[in-house]
Amino acid sequence: MSRKCSGFDALSGSYVELSFGTVIEAADRPKSAPAEGTWLAPGFIDLQVNGFKGVDFCAPGATVEEIGRAIEAILATGTTRFFPTVITGQPETMIGSIRMLTKARKELARGRAMEAFHIEGPHISPADGPRGAHPKAAVRRPSIEEFERWQEAAEGNIGLVTVSAEWDETPAYIAHITRRGVVAAIGHMDATEAQIEAAVEAGATVSTHLGNGANASLPRHPNYLWTQMAEDRLAASLIVDGIHLGRAFMRVAMRSKGLERIVLITDAAGPAGCAPGPYRLGEVDVILHAGGKVTLTDGQRLAGSSLHMDRGVENLMKICGLTLAEAVALATRNPARVGRVAGRQRGLEAGDRADIVEFDYDRDAASIRVKRTWLDGELVYQAA
Numbered sequence: 001m002s003r004k005c006s007g008f009d010a011l012s013g014s015y016v017e018l019s020f021g022t023v024i025e026a027a028d029r030p031k032s033a034p035a036e037g038t039w040l041a042p043g044f045i046d047l048q049v050n051g052f053k054g055v056d057f058c059a060p061g062a063t064v065e066e067i068g069r070a071i072e073a074i075l076a077t078g079t080t081r082f083f084p085t086v087i088t089g090q091p092e093t094m095i096g097s098i099r100m101l102t103k104a105r106k107e108l109a110r111g112r113a114m115e116a117f118h119i120e121g122p123h124i125s126p127a128d129g130p131r132g133a134h135p136k137a138a139v140r141r142p143s144i145e146e147f148e149r150w151q152e153a154a155e156g157n158i159g160l161v162t163v164s165a166e167w168d169e170t171p172a173y174i175a176h177i178t179r180r181g182v183v184a185a186i187g188h189m190d191a192t193e194a195q196i197e198a199a200v201e202a203g204a205t206v207s208t209h210l211g212n213g214a215n216a217s218l219p220r221h222p223n224y225l226w227t228q229m230a231e232d233r234l235a236a237s238l239i240v241d242g243i244h245l246g247r248a249f250m251r252v253a254m255r256s257k258g259l260e261r262i263v264l265i266t267d268a269a270g271p272a273g274c275a276p277g278p279y280r281l282g283e284v285d286v287i288l289h290a291g292g293k294v295t296l297t298d299g300q301r302l303a304g305s306s307l308h309m310d311r312g313v314e315n316l317m318k319i320c321g322l323t324l325a326e327a328v329a330l331a332t333r334n335p336a337r338v339g340r341v342a343g344r345q346r347g348l349e350a351g352d353r354a355d356i357v358e359f360d361y362d363r364d365a366a367s368i369r370v371k372r373t374w375l376d377g378e379l380v381y382q383a384a
Helices: 064-075 091-107 144-153 170-179 193-202 224-230 247-257 309-318 324-331 333-338
Strands: 003-009 015-020 024-028 039-042 044-049 079-087 117-120 158-163 183-186 235-239 262-265 277-281 284-288 294-296 356-362 367-375 378-382
Touching: 003 356, 003 367, 039 324, 044 117, 044 262, 044 309, 044 324, 044 333, 064 079, 064 091, 064 378, 079 091, 079 367, 091 117, 091 144, 144 158, 144 170, 158 170, 170 183, 170 193, 183 193, 193 224, 224 247, 235 247, 235 333, 247 262, 262 309, 262 324, 262 333, 309 324, 309 367, 324 333
Parallel strands: 003 039, 044 079, 079 117, 117 158, 158 183, 235 262
Antiparallel strands: 003 015, 015 024, 039 356, 277 284, 284 294, 356 367, 367 378
């Protein structure tokens, strides 16, 4: 049975009346429209989520029920598709995490919200700074054989892999995974301009959380941040929580890449949506501080974030000065294109999946409040 909703299209500003089943069947835009009302957007897409609501996706001991609880909390932020992310760990730990996520994706009624899996590491830089919060003891060279073991455990659901460009094996590794239909991203690296160029030539198309997972100090030029910003073949994901990146860097990154090549991510970890205190991220202990910062126990090195996608959209407006339409594009169309999420690249148009978020928008405060979320046309969240 066809369902309906209506409101102002956040991407175009026009009033739209949607009819939908599992896909949008009609998107009518009447000539006359109310002066005010709720707003609609395609459901947000997050390409990097390490965990949520106390659940660590990197822990092979996470249960199907716990993963389901995290999904429900993520849906409440207006996010309808996300890439659960497994970070650097020992081989058996990573395989265990991938298998549990695969089981949850198949068994949970809303497991399909986990669009594909993102593997961030272990083929990253071993150097302090670029390695970030990833455990040094588990860092290792790119291995096609290991990738194939992951993909077998994932039953083909790995969609994105982040690798450092600095390894000699990286170009061949990227060429292999991209032939297999997987998006190759570069990040957590201490790479030269030539190494980055080789990775891009091999098929890398994304810079993972540009500006983070980097040295505290870099040469003025050349350095791997300038090289990535200058490379038009690379899109870039950004963590816009007001903690990971300064306003000036974000604005420069957006101008260099162009808004069409910027993707909003949360890089959320298990503490997201929880009270301050100690938690785990994969094989390391982390702390959620008052104010939202997530760090290792040293209190200094960032370890993911506690950001929610709806707050990220707000921050794009408040911190970066984007319009609502621009901010929503960075959370919907752009990640759909960069992450190759099928049926999600046109917006609120007939034929696209009926992933929809309805929200109130306060233009003066540059804030939004999620009211309802639909996943494949199913109402999966309604605010009290």
